[in-house]
Amino acid sequence: MANRRDFLKLSAIGSALGLVFSNISSVSAKNIKKPQKPIVVSTWQHGLAANEAAWQVLTNNGRAIDAVETGVRIPEADPKVRTVGLGGYPDSSGKVTLDACIMDENMNCGSVAYLQNIKHPISVARKVMDDTPHVMLVGEGAQQFAKQQGFIEENLLTEESKLDWQNWLSSGQAKKLINIENHDTIGMLALDNKGNLSGACTTSGAAYKLPGRVGDSPIIGAGLYVDNEVGAATATGMGELMMKTVGCHLVVELMRQGASPQEACRQAVQRIANKLDDFEQFQVGFLALNKQGEYGAFCIQSGFNYAVRDAQGEQLIDAKNLLENKA
Template identity: 55%
Template sequence: MADRRQFLKTSLLGASALAMSKPLAAAGSTGTAGKSATVRVASTWDFGIAANQAAWAILDKHGHALDAVEAGVRVPEADLKNHSVGKGGYPDRDGKVTLDASIMDAEGNCGAVAALEHVTHAISVARRVMERTPHVLLAGDGALQFALEQGFEKENLLTPEADQAWHEWLKTARYQPVINSEVRDYGAGKPAALPGGKDNHDTIGMLALDAHGKLAGACTTSGMAWKLHGRVGDSPIIGAGLYVDGEVGGATSTGVGEEVIRNAGSFLVVELMRQGRTPTEACREAVMRIVRKKPKTAKDIQVGFLAMNRDGEVGAWAIQSGFSYAVCDAKNQRALIPSKSVYPA
């Protein structure tokens, strides 16, 4: 009888251990998605639609997610009408355009540049850092030196339109970011639109899942207009502006980078998905962490998170309404989805 009880006890313990191990086994150790995964790319803001098209051209031919996200975010980096990413981005208060970018694959390989001047495609420099150096992040003059050594062309990133906007700002030199829009308070009693009338939604973050079941992510920006020279936001900080884990999913962020850095935002989103939350649920909790810590100031800033799990499911959440994200797959090429938010319009 004792032997039978011992046998049952051992069997039950073995069954429990097997059940506990199933989620880990399902997650896999190779960074590949399950059979039901959907090949898909998602990115922040409406300019993500065009970026997604460039990424999809690679994914649709069974190309790799890492190549797709790099190609995708290069589109807004080269768009002179986009004043928050790449060439054409608004400068810092000294009139210098500085770029931040990061890239990461499913195995945890990553590269980044911060405060990079004179090179349009910061994301491609970030990939070179990942693939050709033992480092993760290069900054400032060192990042530029490396880029030039790698054959990137040195150019003036300050366009005439951005230069005009900077000189207009210098009349009052007041720094007061406005939620979701490239609008600044010039001291005339109410915010006034900058020359050109273009919205500046800041960062583009992109996440992709390819036909091989591999995830990758990219994030690039010229940062906040009129920032202090040398200011670095969350975009080039692995775990803040971008994080990818092939066993779980990936996340990226947009908005006030300082708050994302303080909360290791994208890493937090991925870890919440690891615990079983959906991408939307994970993004919401990451946003609420910011709101709960600073309930007074959170009402005046925007932070949004975008996430994709290893099966291609996408979700987002933001502090303020107005954040949107673009999704592209075989069924829908140009979807633009308004994110849910803590505070309504």
Template identity: 55%
Template sequence: MKRRNFIKRASISSLGLVVAPSLTTSCVTDEKGTTAISNKKPVLPVVVATWRFHNATKAAWEVLEKGGESIDAIVAGCRVEEADLKNTTVGNGGAPDRDGNVTLDACIMNKDGGYGAVVCMENIAHPISVARKVMEETPHVLLAGKSAEQFAVEQGFKRENLLTENSKKAWLKWKEKSEYKPIINIENHDTIGMLAIDANGDISGGCTTSGMAYKMAGRVGDSAIIGSGLFIDNTIGGATATGMGEEVLKTVGSFLIVELMRQGKSPQEACEEGVKRIVKLNPNYKNFQVGYVALNKQGEYGCYCIHGGFGISKYQEGKQDYIESDFYTKKEA
């Protein structure tokens, strides 16, 4: 199934963005040298996520609505998709690598800049929760492979087979030709990256994925890597990514977007610049997709991608919305 075509950004603007009357922001620097966005009254709490993950944003919103912290909202939301067997790009039921093994990557960041991640982890259904344990229970920030799995078991997680019959059948079908070529927007879901700000104004983020279907064994994308698939700065905001992880890694995309917001750009402007950096560096950009989502401390969002088909779920002011992103190649059509 192809995702719906995008509505024009101008159309979104004409309807009036729910989050604020304008995406324009300004920055001020206090006596300590800390830069913060401050010219609008925040519209909080708020949660945004890549793709049409309405159940995930709803679960996160329910935590925020009760006065919960953003870090707890992130875990609650991401776990919904990790448990969804119909979602073959996240958690249990994820598509395997070319050897038939489901390997999961995830990371989480909190309001204090804390970071935890796992990569190439097998047999554990909720890597977002394991990533949080890495952040909170160890002196490290990233665990890999069998060691990550063993750590999870020591923390009380149970081993289970993550390769469902449907994913196994699809993998066996792929093996008939074993052709590896990422197809843009071929599925109606992908990596979930989530950003949330609680009523206290504190932002956290998380990202979880099973990575590219039929990838080489040991491949790690951007999702679990700080600054690439996710970055949080509680004085500015956060950003997360989806799509071709290799291209996001090369430009440290999420960190770039947060730094652009620090310089005064709106979340939308920052996401657009992040995509343009990738396009400029790779002349083959027409062959892959990358999408970014950003959220600043005022609760204002931005999203942008290379090709049409990407969008974000947003829960704010008690209302669930799906926003289709503007995209780079539209101007080339």
């Protein structure tokens, strides 16, 4: 039977242990970062205007999926943005063909590829996601679906893009390999007030591509990927390289393994570069956003920037690149 002295010893030990566990809980609580939300990030300078439209949705307690669709519609409708939607550079035959995809927090996604005469492919992709059992529609089937959904057909080849195409034809560069030019896809990622992630990606593709060519932008996992437990990623640059590596899925999986968005993008770019003898000729860029609202980007060479909009305001940031550290 325990005497009074033993009882006092046990009480003291219990109090000490309680204090230790209390301190551990306190330290752990301090180390848990409060998510920065809402926040929206997107590729390139035209992402600034896109982010502002998305921000209006997010600050009214809107869903991230609605924010990204609303946001990327801005460059889709802007003829001055020559790599997205209206006024986008045509393929080698002079036709403007559009690709887009969208993905929400529940792994729902929709995509269209080789879509013609419809200004907002991202909204057609949203309709595919919401109103069909499919993920992707392409070509004439995508166009017919868009018309059935009430989208209006219009000529997307502006006089400026037509003139550039004609100059390209007459320059004798028709057989030149597509490399670092004209890959200014708009990819957007958002985290809403409920902590849910979504993403969108839309483009007119590589300028003067072969008719029928489709890049990474409408491919879930290549040009865009969202995992609501971890984070989201989108890509810009030479689409074929993202398709060969399923690049955005790779970035998200690297974040799952503990990498920051910045480090995950860097590792994905490095993996692509390691497989290319002449990687300096190409541009590949990734942009990532994790569940905590942390973001980062990385690319092969300089020139890629990305836009950020959060409660502190807007920023346009030059992404770190692989060549700046090369001797």
